[in-house]
Amino acid sequence: MGEIRVDNFSLDYFFSGDIDSYNYSSDLPPTLQGAAPCHPENLEINRYAVVVIYVLVTLLSLLGNSLVMLVILYNRSTCSVTDVYLLNLAIADLLFALTLPVWAASKVKGWIFGSAMCKIFSFVKEVTFYSSVLLLACISMDRYLAIVHATSTLIQKRHLVKFVCITMWVLSVLVSLPILILRNIVKANSLTLVCYEDVGNDTTKWRMVLRFLPQIIGFLLPLLIMLFCYGFTLRTLFKAHMGQKHRAMRVIFAVVLVFLLCWLPYNLVLFSDTLMRTKKIQETCKRRNDIDMALNATEILGFLHSCLNPIIYAFIGQKFRYGLLKIMATYGIVSKEFLAKEGRPSFVGSSSGNTSTTL
Template sequence: MGEFNVENFNIEYFFSGEIDNYNYSSDLPPILPDAAPCHPETLEINRYAVVIIYVLVTLLSLVGNSLVMLVILYNRSSCSVTDVYLLNLAIADLLFALTLPVWAASKVKGWTFGKSMCKIFSFVKEVTFYSSVLLLACISMDRYLAIVHATSTLIQKRHLVKFVCITMWILSIFVSLPILILRNTVRVNSLTLVCYEDAGNNTTRWRIVLRFLPQTFGFLLPLLIMLFCYGFTLRTLFKAHMGQKHRAMRVIFAVVLVFLLCWLPHNLVLFADTLMRTKLIQETCERRNDIDRALNATEILGFLHSCLNPIIYAFIGQKFRYGLLKIMATHGLISKEFLAKEGRPSFVGSSSGNTSTTL
C-alpha cells in the first residue's frame, strides 16, 4: 500500500496521534478549526474491557443463533413462514457477531489484517446489520398480515417468503456498497493502521452522508414499520378472545422494547454528533470527548441486539422450546417422558396453518 497523503487528509487533526479516537462504525475524526486537537480521555483498561464485551457478545450470539438454526433446520418439514424469517435473521446475527472479534483486535493493535480484509469485514458487518433489522421489520409485517388481516393466500406460499428474504439481502448488499468502495487501510502514524473510509479531501463529507443510510434504513424505517404493524396487531389481540394472546403480546412488547433500548441511544448520540460536525451546535474538546465516550458505550449496546434476538423470538416461544426438547430427546439427552410432560405447543391465530401468535 502506498503512503497515505497526510496533507490532503489532515490526519494530525483527525486522529490526534491516538487510535482510541477512531470509532469503526460511526465516529468521525475530530475537526476543531483554529484550535489544538482534542486528546481523547480514555483509560487503557477501557480498551480491553471493550474487547472482552465484544468476545462475550460473539459467544452468546454464536450459541443462541446456532440453536435457532439447528431447531428450524431439524424441523424444516413443518417449517412455518415465521421460521423462514427467523432462520435468515439468525444467519444475519451470527455473521454480524463473528466479525466482532476482528474489530476487537483492531482496537488493541490497530488494523493488522490488510486492505482486502478491511473491505471484506466492513462489508460483511454492514450487510448483516442491515439484513438483521430489515428482517425484523419483515417479521412484524408477517405478524400483521397473519393476525390483523388473516391473510392466508400470501403467507402460505413459502417461496414468496423466500423471495422477500432474498430481496432484503440484496437491498442490504446495495446500501452497503459505499462501505465496500470507500473502506481502506489508513495510516495513523508510523506504527498504526486503521480500517477507515478514505475519500481524500471529501472523507469527512462522505462520512456524514453515509450516516443517512444506517439511521434511515437501519433504524428509523424499520422502527416505523414495527410500530405500525405491532400497534395494529396488539389492538387485534386485545379485541380477540385468544387463550395465548397475552404470551403473544409479551413477545411483541419485548421485540419493540429491546430494539429501542439497543439502538435508540446510539442513534441519538449519532444525531448529536452530526449536529456538532455540521456546526449546528458548538464543538468543544469537552463535548467531543463526551460524545466519543457515548458513541463507544451505545455502540456496544447496539451490538448486544444480535445475541438478544434469539432470546426474544425463539427462547420465549413455546414452539422453539418444544423443538429443542424434541432434538434432545431424540439424542437421549432428556427422557421422552419429560418431553411428553412438556407437551406440544398449542397454536392460535390466523387462518393460515403456517403461522401462530406464539411465534
C-alpha cells in the first residue's frame, strides 16, 4: 500500500499522537475554513505519563491473569464451565496487555518496528480486545443459565463450552481482519512514522466503517447481553433463598459497573468525535483538541479493564481464593492450618454440577 499524501497537510494537525486501534481521524486539512491554522496542544508530558500507565497496566495484567491461569490449570480436574471461560478471558487479557509496551514505545519514538510488526501487533491487539468482551458476554450467559435456568443444558457440557470459546476467538479474528489488511506505516510528519490505516482516497470512509465495529461488537452488543442476563439473574437471586446470593450479587454488580466505567466514557467521546467528523456538530480547533485529549484519557480506562477482570472474577470469588491458597499451601508458602481455617467454599449450582453461583 502507498503512503498517505502529506504534501498539503500533516497528520500531526489532527492525529493526537495516539497509535491506538480506534482513534480514527478525518482527512480534514489543518486550517478550518475561515479560521487560523489548528495547532495541537503540546502533549509531551502527558505522553510520557501514558507510557508509565501502559507499563503499570501490563505488569498488573501479567500478574493477575497469570495467577488466574495458574489456579485454573492446577485444578483442571475440577474445572467448571465458568473456569473454561475465565481461562480464555485471562489468555485474551494477557495477550492484549503484552502489546501495550510496544504501543507505549511508539508514543515516544514513533513506529520504529517495521511494517510487518505494525500489522501483527495491531491484529493481536484487535483480536484480544474483541475476544475479551465477547467472552464477558458468554460468562454473563453462563451465569444466567446456571442461576435462572438451574438445569442441565447443552451449553453446560464442557466440550460444547470449549466450542463456544473457539467460536468467539474465530469471530474475533474475522472482525479484526480489516485491521490486518489496512494497517501500514504512515508518515505523521517528515520525521515521525505511525502505524495507522492506509486506504488511499477512501481513508475517511473506511475509518468510519471500522469505527463502528468496536462500538457495536466491542461495546454495545456485549453490554446489552450482560444487562439482559444479569438483570434476570439478579431478579432470580432476590426471589431465591440462596446462601451465596449476596456474594453472587456483589460479583454481578462489579462486573457491570467496571465494564461501564472502563468503556462507556471512551465510547461516548468516540461518538462525539464521529458527530464532529461527519459534520453533525461544528468542528473547531478547541473541540478537536479537547476530543483528542479525551480519547487518550478515556482509552486508558478501557485498557485498565484487562487487569481488572482478574480482580472481579477471581479475587472477589471464594473459589479462586481457595484454589490459590491450596497451591500456596502445597509449596509451603502458607500453613495447612491457615488453609483449613479459610475453609473450602460452598457452591450453589445447577444440577449438572458444571457451574456454580460462586465464581
